[in-house]
Amino acid sequence: MAATASVGGISRREFLYYIWGASMAVFTAEFTGLMVWFMLPRFREGEFGGTFTLPVDLLPDINAEPTDYPDGRFWLVNVDSTQPNELMWQAEDEETPIQGVAAIYKVCTHLGCIYAWTAANSRFECPCHGSKYRLDGRRIESPAPRTLDRFNLEALDDNDNVLASAEELDGFFQALILPSSTTQIRIDTGDKADGPSQTLLCQFASACP
Numbered sequence: 001m002a003a004t005a006s007v008g009g010i011s012r013r014e015f016l017y018y019i020w021g022a023s024m025a026v027f028t029a030e031f032t033g034l035m036v037w038f039m040l041p042r043f044r045e046g047e048f049g050g051t052f053t054l055p056v057d058l059l060p061d062i063n064a065e066p067t068d069y070p071d072g073r074f075w076l077v078n079v080d081s082t083q084p085n086e087l088m089w090q091a092e093d094e095e096t097p098i099q100g101v102a103a104i105y106k107v108c109t110h111l112g113c114i115y116a117w118t119a120a121n122s123r124f125e126c127p128c129h130g131s132k133y134r135l136d137g138r139r140i141e142s143p144a145p146r147t148l149d150r151f152n153l154e155a156l157d158d159n160d161n162v163l164a165s166a167e168e169l170d171g172f173f174q175a176l177i178l179p180s181s182t183t184q185i186r187i188d189t190g191d192k193a194d195g196p197s198q199t200l201l202c203q204f205a206s207a208c209p
């Protein structure tokens with residue numbers, strides 16, 4: 001009869017089984033850990049890259065100066081082009097009214113400087129190369145190549161039920177008209193849409209530099 005090799009009192013075959021079983025256990029644990037890590041949200045509520053749930057009281061009045069929200073790196077605007085004033089109006093190529101609430105990313109679409117609201121001129125202005133934008137983020141003057149980018153926005157009630165979401169038209173989040181029962185808005189800074197390239201507003205006014 002052939003002798004069976006043994007290691008520490010167990011056969012060679014049993015030893016290999018144990019090694020194989022241990023390897024599978026380690027692989028399964030690593031795989032499970034990776035899956036859990038992928039499923040966990042990358043950013044917490046209230047952290048840039050994640051969501052921000054804010055009371056509607058924070059919103060500015062219609063066509064009033066925007067609300068700065070530094071933690072989320074966005075401006076909140078509330079616009080209605082059917083009630084024009086020096087901050088917001090309807091341009092010749094805008095066929096439908098622009099109405100509702102939007103969260104606008106605070107980074108200039110030219111080379112990424114932080115622009116600001118310039119109250120004296122009733123518009124956003126970039127200090128780096130002079131791009132200018134209307135209250136809703138549309139370009140007034142270049143060199144910015146496009147309208148300001150926006151974040152996804154939802155209207156919520158007191159129980160965090162979603163009442164309405166920003167419509168995405170040609171890949172860009174439209175301003176959202178809030179249903180009357182809205183008490184909160186949720187902005188997802190992990191879901192940003194690039195602004196469209198549109199005719200400069202200064203071209204309509206024949207006032208481009």
Ligand code: FES
Nearest residue numbers: 108110111126129
């Ligand atoms: S980065 Fe704003 S105009 Fe150049």
